[in-house]
Amino acid sequence: MFEKIALVGIGLIGSSLARVIRREHLARHIAIATRSPSTLKRAEELGLGDSYSTDLREAVRDADLVIVSVPVGSSAEVAEEIAPALKNGAILTDVGSTKASVIAQMQPFVPKGVHFIPGHPLAGTEKSGPDAGFAELFENRWCIFTPLPGTDPAALEKLSEFWRRCGSNIDTMDAEHHDMVLAIVSHLPHIIAYNIVGTADDLESVAKGEVIKYAASGFRDFTRLAASDPTMWRDVCLHNKDAILEMLARFSEDLASLQRAIRWGDGEKLFDLFTRTRGIRRSIIEAGQETAAPDFGRHGVEQGKGIGE
Ligand SMILES: NC(=O)C1=CN([C@@H]2O[C@H](COP(=O)(O)OP(=O)(O)OC[C@H]3O[C@@H](n4cnc5c(N)ncnc54)[C@H](O)[C@@H]3O)[C@@H](O)[C@H]2O)C=CC1
Numbered sequence: 001m002f003e004k005i006a007l008v009g010i011g012l013i014g015s016s017l018a019r020v021i022r023r024e025h026l027a028r029h030i031a032i033a034t035r036s037p038s039t040l041k042r043a044e045e046l047g048l049g050d051s052y053s054t055d056l057r058e059a060v061r062d063a064d065l066v067i068v069s070v071p072v073g074s075s076a077e078v079a080e081e082i083a084p085a086l087k088n089g090a091i092l093t094d095v096g097s098t099k100a101s102v103i104a105q106m107q108p109f110v111p112k113g114v115h116f117i118p119g120h121p122l123a124g125t126e127k128s129g130p131d132a133g134f135a136e137l138f139e140n141r142w143c144i145f146t147p148l149p150g151t152d153p154a155a156l157e158k159l160s161e162f163w164r165r166c167g168s169n170i171d172t173m174d175a176e177h178h179d180m181v182l183a184i185v186s187h188l189p190h191i192i193a194y195n196i197v198g199t200a201d202d203l204e205s206v207a208k209g210e211v212i213k214y215a216a217s218g219f220r221d222f223t224r225l226a227a228s229d230p231t232m233w234r235d236v237c238l239h240n241k242d243a244i245l246e247m248l249a250r251f252s253e254d255l256a257s258l259q260r261a262i263r264w265g266d267g268e269k270l271f272d273l274f275t276r277t278r279g280i281r282r283s284i285i286e287a288g289q290e291t292a293a294p295d296f297g298r299h300g301v302e303q304g305k306g307i308g309e
């Protein structure tokens, strides 16, 4: 599909892309660039690309497609660095979990003649780094684009086809809407997980050993999310602040109402809520059956625990 693809950032997402690009023969040359020499060395040991550099400009030079897969807080720094070396007519995209902030950070540096199309694959795990990636990560997952006004339809179609060849389904929406939707379906669950595991860790009346020993499956599910990369999630919180705060405010109100129902013994209210939420779970399972979720077992990712399940 492309002569040269440059991957800037080679962690979970970048290395999964490298693997699927190779498997599906989507580029003649895969150039890998990242800031950290030790991560780059590991990518080279894994044989993820055809060329390796800590010089981001060298990697993106002559690339037809550049995919930035770094924590969202580093987007401006990366865009500023690579901008002078981007080829005229190249497609520049990203995979960041927040979109309005990434656009605000990158767009000012994008040269005229480069097609900047922000993207977000809704596929991931709690793991990070080049060893964590796998070629099947994007299969039967959504990839959301948040194109800017005036985006070239041919470039958008080419990038869509690329993601389809990686196994994904495509949706487009505006960046603000994306950030609001992701705040509730992805960002809040992670924040709640970090919080509940932190609360358990702070308890004086329950020993840490007991938390580990008796962790029921509900708590274990939270610990998986709460093991997600601290840099990535710090950046998501700081860069989708408004939408997350809005969702947290609603969440807190609903939690206070649940607290009241428990305090006053309002069993009917509890039962009604728990019945309604069970319906949501059933709808998700039904939707998932239509798109047959892949078995990630052999990659060490618990089946049914990734986003979109
Ligand atoms: N982990 C997940 O489940 C998902 C993550 N994302 C998004 O994908 C992006 C990457 O996440 P992961 O691959 O999980 O992270 P990761 O921590 O596994 O990898 C990040 C990579 O970026 C590099 N890097 C960091 N700062 C850099 C800089 N200033 N210049 C060049 N390279 C730099 C690191 O060396 C590393 O190679 C993030 O924006 C995240 O929000 C999107 C979907 C799922």
Ligand SMILES: O=C(O)C(=O)Cc1ccc(O)cc1
Binding pocket: 096, 097, 121, 122, 123, 124, 125, 126, 186, 305, 306, 307
């Ligand atoms: O591991 C999980 O359950 C996830 O939720 C993965 C994930 C994390 C961040 C994203 O922007 C998209 C997917």
